[in-house]
Amino acid sequence: MKKTYTAKSGDIKRQWYIADAKGKILGRLATRIATILRGKHKPIFTPHLDTGDGVIVINARQIKVTGRKLKQKVYRRYSGYPGGQREVTLEVLLARRPATVIHLAVERMLPSGPLGRDLIKKLKVYADDKHDLTGVKPLVLEV
Numbered sequence: 738m739k740k741t742y743t744a745k746s747g748d749i750k751r752q753w754y755i756a757d758a759k760g761k762i763l764g765r766l767a768t769r770i771a772t773i774l775r776g777k778h779k780p781i782f783t784p785h786l787d788t789g790d791g792v793i794v795i796n797a798r799q800i801k802v803t804g805r806k807l808k809q810k811v812y813r814r815y816s817g818y819p820g821g822q823r824e825v826t827l828e829v830l831l832a833r834r835p836a837t838v839i840h841l842a843v844e845r846m847l848p849s850g851p852l853g854r855d856l857i858k859k860l861k862v863y864a865d866d867k868h869d870l871t872g873v874k875p876l877v878l879e880v
Contacts, residue, residue: 743783744782744783744786746786749776749781749786752790753790753793753874753875754792754875754877755792755793756769756770756792756793756795757866758799759799760799761880762800762802762803763800763801763802766794769880770794770860771847773789773878774790774791774843774856774857774860775788776788776790785852787855787856790859791859791861792860792861792878793861793868793870793875794839794860794862795866795867796864796865796866797864798831798835800831800835807827808827809826810826811824811826812827835864836864839862840857
């Protein structure tokens, strides 16, 4: 009888990847990044453990979206107070804080709870092509 393999923390080898968002479609890039962060690309994937790798995203300012999403997609947040709901379109958010767009897209594809909070810490997003993580020697992530 074969037993199901469950990864232990000592078995997990971490790697960093760098993804260039220049000209890439937002959703397709975000799903690829979420897969890497979660660890589903590895044969030792275990659903309840963080077996994933880290991802650095550069050129977030130059991400593309299809259709009329720039004008129609709305990000909402609520402070909890009366009249505290704020709305901002994708076009405005991309102009003001481009790293937030990719960060939110990936974060919403990850599980909620303690595991998801640990996974999202391994995502670093930069608006331009400059980043300060050259010491980790990232591999290029093809999307």
